[in-house]
Amino acid sequence: MPGDAPVRIQAALRSASGVSVVFLVLMLLAVAAYVNVGDSSVAQRSLVVVISLSSLLAVLVGVVRYRPSRRDLWYFVALAQVVGAVGAGVWYAKFAAQDAPPVSGGIQDVFFLAFYVILGAALITALRRSELGNQGVVDAAIFAAGGMLLALLILVEPSIGMSDLHVLGRTVQIASAFADVCLLAIALRLLMTAQAETPSLQLLVGATLAWIASDFVRIWLTLIGDYVPGSSAAAGWLAFFALCGAAALHPSMGALSETRDPTGAIVRWPFLAVLAMALLGSTAVTGYGLLVKKQANSAATVAITAVLSLLVATRLALLLRGEERLRHELDLRNERLLELDRMKDGFVASVSHELRTPLTSIRGFTTTMTERWDQLSDEDKLAFLQTIDSQAKRLNRLVDTVLLLSRLQAGRMSSVREPLDIARPARDAVAELGLDVRIEVSGETAAVVEADPDHIYQIFVNLLVNARRYGAPPIRIRIESDDRDVIARVSDEGEGVPVEFVPHLFDNFTQAPNAERTQGSGLGLAIVKGLVETAGGEVWYERLQPRGACFVVRLRRLTEPHGYRSPLRGAA
Structure with a gap:
């Protein structure tokens, strides 16, 4: 019913996850408005300010509201938003003054490169908190090295060859492309952790992928000469802010900060596929250079290939070390199980012995009384009955004692303090x-x-x-x-x-x-x-x-x- 819409909206606002959803919807509407305002640079700049400030405020509200046990991850996210917003502000200021996109290598790129470092620190913090040791970080480094080789082949070399930028500008372009590859590698590795089902982590990874997508679209459109500032290519950058704010407002944001037992990677086919692509990257680049360009690879390709080889060796060493540790833990658990089995046998034997003693006494006296009832004096019968009663009480005390101990050991002991x-x-x-x-x-x-x-x-x-x-x-x-x-x-x-x-x-x-x-x-x-x-x-x-x-x-x-x-x- 149309009249039920306000009620549904109010219910969503009252629920904890509903606040995150409503915020995300509002921010995505603002992103859509940015794309559709046309040539109004003033309106676009205003929307950029509104989206970035709203997202930063959402992160701070989420930290205050949910009080995560460790807040460093979200402080990194907030700082990345501030640095990214400042870089965008400088870029728009130069664009308004020059009526042309700023040249790479300016002050805005300092903020953008710092943004990559801070966001990478946030993602690595989340990865280390949910993975066993440094295996996740090494995996991400392997993915990144393989991705860098492909980026070098597809994006960087064509961009450098077609560009008349000075050395600093080219360096910034290469660093930005490689930074995107690193963020992509960490984000993909996060999706293979035990926390991959956490909505807040999914939103945070989605924010990273949105930023990377806009970066790659800008590079590609620049190569073919079709990039237009303020176009839909910037939607991913703005979506980054929206998704970060929604991630911080979701109740699961605290789960990314909880201290928990680390686990290994969830080995699924995407993990194996990405690892295979990373390992085959150097082969693809080498084959392209030798067969198509008829020349040996560049020094950058050789260096990245060498690093990739070292990372693979490190990962294998970590796998062997992890296998040894797991084998040791398995041996300890087996010894503990054998000890518990021995204790169980001893417990059963002890209980059987303790129960048998009074039962044997009771049975002996009752048998004697049954078979020799007429031959026993009243004094003997009374003595026998008193003995039977005494042994029955002893048996009852023993049963009560065993039950009391079992309740204590099971943690089911009730008390009135x-x-x-x-x-x-x-x-x-x-x-x-x-x-x-x-x-x-x-x-x-x-x-x-x-x-x-x-x-x-x-x-x-x-x-x-x-x-x-x-x-x-x-x-x-x-x-x-x-x-x-x-x-x-x-x-x-x-x-x-x-x-x-x-x-x-x-x-x-x-x-x-x-x-x-x-x-x-x-x-x-x-x-x-x-x-x-x-x-x-x-x-x-x-x-x-x-x-x-x-x-x-x-x-x-x-x-x-x-x-x-x-x-x-x-x-x-």
């Missing part, structure tokens, strides 16, 4: 286990943390059970706090942990060599580590002198309300 003085769960754990443990609380500030009370309670229970099983009394809990951290130490005066076993203390299903006489699943300390890390803390082991073991838990202290005081200051 609240301000907590950790002396409270420490006291509750001591009372639950019925141990004779001295709790000492020291420090100028209360030992308040933000954590799940059940998790902190479980941490103390596991550490106290560990001290009771593997250590010796007296068992102590000492809680210290300062302005930053709360530290809890659970210690005993047993034999301690063997030095060679310390690195494996917090692994799953591990027990020290001196722990054969004890019963345990070997999961208690692994769960402690998982719960402490869930609370944002850390845990480690310290050996006491002359004997004893100490486990230290450090948590970030929570600043409590003014006047808060621990109920367990001193000793308990």
Whole structure:
């Protein structure tokens, strides 16, 4: 419906990508107006100013709006726009004063050559950010070298032969043509990266190709004597500004600045085709010189061919180095997979053993009761039932422990965090286990943390059970706090942990060599580590002198309300 058009426009403006599209459409309309204003040089110059300034403003707005993590790429783009616009302004000023196109080698060409360098820096920044090492840059250099040979044959030599310019003017023409080839090579290589599907990158590459297209059209029309300043040949230069502004206004512009894992090139047929053209370029130029012109190639052709050969050798070296690195990474991953497979087998064996022990006991007593029910006294039956109940509870605890550990390792552990003085769960754990443990609380500030009370309670229970099983009394809990951290130490005066076993203390299903006489699943300390890390803390082991073991838990202290005081200051 015609009446829906304003609504659609408003919806496009409200969407983030819609702003980029609307800006691009408006700028392309301005480019079309530039081409169709006829001989009105004043109107054309006005449109050039409007398009270039609007594009520069769009880049700055995009940087402010989307706040990319690294802005150097877009600063290069903005600077290239400024330099290119200044060069165009100088060119138009000279054209208005002389009523003829300025001669190559003037001050305007300084700005244009600087434009090529700055835009190339922007494109190389984008390429290095999305490629592995310097392989993308080397590929672009190979493309450029092959392209330079073809440009030398098709554009540069005819232009130089037909031109009566002085040496500086000819040098500028050659440098401009070669700069276009370099930009084209980098742009094509960018389209072969993993980020080639990013709209902002596509717009930026399109802007580069538009500028290059106008450059080549101008050179070709100049060769045949048909170039007219202000004609449609300039549309590509103006489209460059429009596309740069649209690229900066698109939400994906931040993706070009994000730090990500570098990847290699996406090897597609265009990559292989461009590489083949670059490598065959020197052969084509050499054959043309020998068969058509009946003369050896120029020094420039020889130099470019030599550089191309070096670049190809460098690329092959990088490929071999990359293959070696990938092979090394593959070996490491295979070793890790074998280690995980061994750990899985050990886990299954340990769980099977831990489950079999209570199940064997339960089955034995139930079988005895079933087969000898009439021969057993009531006292024996009660004792058997109590044993079955005890083993069932042990089995239930083991299953709960394994499930808890699996949730911790999978990162699916839910918690209810609240301000907590950790002396409270420490006291509750001591009372639950019925141990004779001295709790000492020291420090100028209360030992308040933000954590799940059940998790902190479980941490103390596991550490106290560990001290009771593997250590010796007296068992102590000492809680210290300062302005930053709360530290809890659970210690005993047993034999301690063997030095060679310390690195494996917090692994799953591990027990020290001196722990054969004890019963345990070997999961208690692994769960402690998982719960402490869930609370944002850390845990480690310290050996006491002359004997004893100490486990230290450090948590970030929570600043409590003014006047808060621990109920367990001193000793308990």
